[in-house]
Amino acid sequence: MTKEIPLIDLKEGETGKIIKILAGRGFRMRLTEMGFDQGSRITVIGKSGYGPIIVEVKGSCRIALGRGEASKILVEVEK
Numbered sequence: 001m002t003k004e005i006p007l008i009d010l011k012e013g014e015t016g017k018i019i020k021i022l023a024g025r026g027f028r029m030r031l032t033e034m035g036f037d038q039g040s041r042i043t044v045i046g047k048s049g050y051g052p053i054i055v056e057v058k059g060s061c062r063i064a065l066g067r068g069e070a071s072k073i074l075v076e077v078e079k
Contacts, residue, residue, distance in 0.1 A: 016075030
């Protein structure tokens, strides 16, 4: 069984695999359009203070997410 944690709990430099997005249809569609698909790899690039979290999706696209948005994305931490 995999341990799912919110994206917001990953540390800078950690990578995870998207397991589930806990949000409404509109938000899920918006994330999917940006490359946040189930099974995609996501790496936290920047996370400081109380501002947005900078993530890299699929090894190429960098996106800033609000902390509330990041808390709705469940990931499996990759070692």
